[in-house]
Amino acid sequence: MPAGSVLLMIILIPLLGGFYIFRTDEKDFSADIKSASVWTAAFAFLMSLILFFSAKENFSFFDIPFSANGISVYMIASTTLLILIGVVIGCDEIKSNVRQFHALSLFLESLLVMLFSTADIFAFYILFELILLTAFVLLGVFSKDSVCASKFFAVLSVGAIFLLCGVVYLAETTGITETDVLIKYAFTEEQRNIIFTMFFIGFAPQAALFPLHIWLPDSYAKPPISVSVIFAGILSKIGVFGMLTILVPLTKSTDPIVQKYIFIGAIITIGYATLAALAHRNVKRITAYISISYSAIIVSGIFSYNVEGIFGAFFNMTVHGFIVSALLVTFRIIENHFGTQNNVSGVSAALPNFSKTASIPMFAVISVPLLPCFVGNFLIISGNFNKHVFLSSILCFLIACSVFYGLKMRHDIFFGESNRKKSKLSNVECLCLYPLVLFVIIAGVIPDKFFCFAKDELFKICRAESES
Amino acid sequence: MIKNFLPEFLLSMYIIAALISRKARLPNGSLIFIAAIPACCFCEESAKTNFLLHNVTLLKIMLLLGGSVISRLMKNDSFENRLLMTCSILGSLLVVSANNFILLFFSVQLMIIPACRLIGRDDPGFRRIFFLSCILRSLLLAAAIGFIYFSLKATSFGDIRYLISFSEIDQNFLLLSILILASLPLRFGFSPENSFAFRILREKISNAALIYCVAYPAALIVFYRITANVFGNFGGRNLLLSAGLILSASAAVQLPFQNNLKKIIACAVTSHVGTIFMCCAFPCYNSANAVIFSTASEMISLLGIFVLLDEVKKNKYSEIENIQHLNSLQNRHPILALSIFALFLSLFGFPPFLGFQSRFYLFSAMVENFSMLMIYAATLIPNLICIIKISEALWFKKNNDIFIFDEGTGKITGFLASLTIIAIPIIFMMLQTINNYMYFT
Structure with missing residues (x-):
């Protein structure tokens, strides 16, 4: 089957499923809504696996160019898997507004797949805004805290205005909106500076760089886990995805002083996130700060403008979504068995097998060798080391500091005394946790195989930079 | 000739028929407006002006759509009122397609005089103010036209396009710009409560809709057509x-503090006038499209909101003017909530709607x-606050049982959903492509 048709199905089927669910009466057909949602998400995931292994190609739909390239297939596959996991958890977790949750999740899936596969800068902006709106409604309805949703929407929309200015500037100065053509365009120094400024400010809130990160902790901590999985796994990666696939190829390189400032900004963000993670007791909030920290590490990799940094950034960008989602699923399982997520201890006594499995994403967060974050962080640090020795050393130290909060969290949750009897995970819990953990192990043990589909596309970005 | 003014001709025939059969009940007004929509596609004359053909076609379609909605709002009104409304819409159609100053002046009068008869029936004070402002503006427009003819010694007086080729404006430029600016409808005030815009909104909903969805848009288009030519060719851009x-910026400062739907409309239209001014400062193909x-x-957005307000008034929920009264609407009427949300998004310029x-x-x-672009972009940020407020009410807040449609929910939902579909610009893009093809061939 051609990749274009598969991609079209991944886009259309969740969209149609979402509309069907939106029109279904929640009171009488709650079970139908859940099953329709799960099957739709599962079908989209299967199709994304087909897309992952099929030949990469470009095609257009309604005159909008789409591209199933080496980078986008990874993002599409992770989107479909995490939405499936989110929807499965939501079947049990979401008790009211069931219809809204499932419909919005499927709409979001379709929009995200379009965003990751579009090869048109204008379509990218439109989809970016639509995703913001959908996520805003999802967060507002399920976090039961309109302030958290408003913060998310306001911060990211201000960024989106800058993005729009950048898109308009690009379209007017070149007369082109296709990303592939724009990449080859020879911009003047002044044009490049304007484009860089607009797009960087546009993507920075989504990448949760300090002080624009304020939306992220609440949007992880306040909603139920099924919504947090979608936010943590996918939405927080849009900013870094935009930086990697649009900003860096368009601007090719930037002033070394600007690179240095971005690097310093990333280090401040990581330092702040580390301190905040150490200070908090709420496990979801700690996960949010871990996510902020990793976003900043990815940004520092992207703006190193060399092969190691960009490969490391892409690696972290892809695997980090799975690691954070695995952590959130772990907390959901703990909540199922212990009645609460926070102030829980002695999990390893009550759920021995689960504690072994759930330790893996926690070890991944603290960059233990043979787990994926070690690979990504190593590449990013080595990419930056030649340029900024002192700053890279600080980055290295801050990454090492993750051991404190990672091990503390693991120690608090798994060790200690518990009065509960030994129990086992349910099938649904296993189905949600094990694929994520398995993926984390595979990505850590054989990272070169992991890169195989994205290599060409990443080298293309790196080549453009070295040419410039 | 008739071919170029086919929708206007159809409406005139309708008015004459209605006048002849005065005793009889006027046939369904909505239908005649809808029937006139396809006739807009035959309009060719306007293509000769600086304003592209598809722009005129789209505007005429919008005006006729507005007419059909207003006639629905006036279903229970008297024969005279409905006839006045139809005359006003006929005037606005002529205003949009006129490329000659004489026709333009009389079309403006045809649009304004019936509106003056309709506005202020319950408020004689405001009626007087509205009437005087209309007279003043007509005089200013007449003065501007006379100024062009006598003082500047224009050779081809009748044609608006004359302004494009005009080059001897020097010392008279300031006077001309003041006249043109003064002829612009006063849509703004220092605060939403005291503004002219808000006082019109306190009128009957059909009257407010007539002014906001028909008369003002047509007047603004005239303003753009005259001013963009003058300023585009001779400077004055910074002004x-x-x-x-x-x-x-004034709209942006006021908007975040408004909870009343009518005040939000007043702020939005002030912002819209600002947009038109800026479009005039950059006369080009893009700015014409922006207008x-x-x-x-x-x-479209205002029509939707007016229909909503009317439905609420019928259901006797008089306090509905506040955003908070839409609380939790999505739980009871999801499609209706989605439509209202989409219309507000379009009003505040969010993609993928027309406003964007x-x-x-x-x-x-x-x-x-x-x-300047960055400064303008900064003024758009308060729109976000308004969207957040509306979303909170529609999606997040609990039901306070004030706003429930018991009757006619299906109709209003269908109607607003249709407007939402129109607000998605695919239809406009298609029309634009077709008309561009016609224009260039």
Whole structure:
């Protein structure tokens, strides 16, 4: 089957499923809504696996160019898997507004797949805004805290205005909106500076760089886990995805002083996130700060403008979504068995097998060798080391500091005394946790195989930079 | 000749028929407006002006759509009122397609005089103010036209296009610009409560809709057509740009503090006038498109909101003017909530709706002056606060049992959903493509 048709199905089927669910009466057909949602998400995931292994190609739909390239297939596959996991958890977790949750999740899936596969800068902006709106409604309805949703929407929309200015500037100065053509365009120094400024400010809130990160902790901590999985796994990666696939190829390189400032900004963000993670007791909030920290590490990799940094950034960008989602699923399982997520201890006594499995994403967060974050962080640090020795050393130290909060969290949750009897995970819990953990192990043990589909596309970005 | 003014001709025939059969009940007004919509596609004369054909076609379609909605709002009104409304819409159609100053002047009068008869029936004080302002503006327009003819010694007086080729404006330029600016409808005030815009909104809903969705858009288009030519060719850009930014900023400052739907409308239209000013400062293909899309999006959004307000009034929920009374609407009427949300998104320029198209085209026109573009972009931030408020009410807040449609929910939902579909610019894009093809061939 051609990749274009598969991609079209991944886009259309969740969209149609979402509309069907939106029109279904929640009171009488709650079970139908859940099953329709799960099957739709599962079908989209299967199709994304087909897309992952099929030949990469470009095609257009309604005159909008789409591209199933080496980078986008990874993002599409992770989107479909995490939405499936989110929807499965939501079947049990979401008790009211069931219809809204499932419909919005499927709409979001379709929009995200379009965003990751579009090869048109204008379509990218439109989809970016639509995703913001959908996520805003999802967060507002399920976090039961309109302030958290408003913060998310306001911060990211201000960024989106800058993005729009950048898109308009690009379209007017070149007369082109296709990303592939724009990449080859020879911009003047002044044009490049304007484009860089607009797009960087546009993507920075989504990448949760300090002080624009304020939306992220609440949007992880306040909603139920099924919504947090979608936010943590996918939405927080849009900013870094935009930086990697649009900003860096368009601007090719930037002033070394600007690179240095971005690097310093990333280090401040990581330092702040580390301190905040150490200070908090709420496990979801700690996960949010871990996510902020990793976003900043990815940004520092992207703006190193060399092969190691960009490969490391892409690696972290892809695997980090799975690691954070695995952590959130772990907390959901703990909540199922212990009645609460926070102030829980002695999990390893009550759920021995689960504690072994759930330790893996926690070890991944603290960059233990043979787990994926070690690979990504190593590449990013080595990419930056030649340029900024002192700053890279600080980055290295801050990454090492993750051991404190990672091990503390693991120690608090798994060790200690518990009065509960030994129990086992349910099938649904296993189905949600094990694929994520398995993926984390595979990505850590054989990272070169992991890169195989994205290599060409990443080298293309790196080549453009070295040419410039 | 008739072919170029086919929708106007159809409406005139309808008015004459209605006058002859005065005793009989006027046939369904909505239908005649809808029937006149296809006739717009035959309009060719306007293509000879600087305003592209598709722009005129789209505007006429929007005006007729507005007419059909207003006639529905006036279903239970008297024969005279409905006839006056039809005359006013006929005037607005002529205003949009006129490319000659004499026709333009009389079309404006045809549009204004019936409106003066309709406005202020319950408020004689406001009626007087409205009437005087209309007279004043007509005099200013007449003075501007006379000024062009006598003082500037125009050779081809009748044609608006004359302004494009005009080159001896020097010392009279200031006077001309003042006259043109003064002839612009006064849509703004220092605060939403005291503004002219808000006082009209206190009128009967059908009257407010007539002014906001028909008369003002048509007047603004005339303003753009005259001013963009003059300023585009002879400077004065900074004056208009500053005026536009001040208007947008004043609306932006007021908007976050408004909870009343009518005050939000008043702020939105002030912002819209600012947009038109800025479009005039950058006369080009993109700014012409920005004017069209912003006018169309505002008309559609306001029509939707007026229909909603009317339905609520019928259901005797008089306090509905506040956003909070829409609380938790999505739980009871999801499609209706989605439609209202989409219409507000269009009004505030969010993609992928018509309002966004206008913003995009205006940004494109302003790209050469990037610092001004950034200032204008900053004035859009308060729109986010308003969208957040409306979303909170529609999606997040608990039901307070004030706003429930017991009767006619299906109708209003269908109607607003249809408007929402129109607000998605695919239909406009298709029309634009077809008309561009016709124009260039």
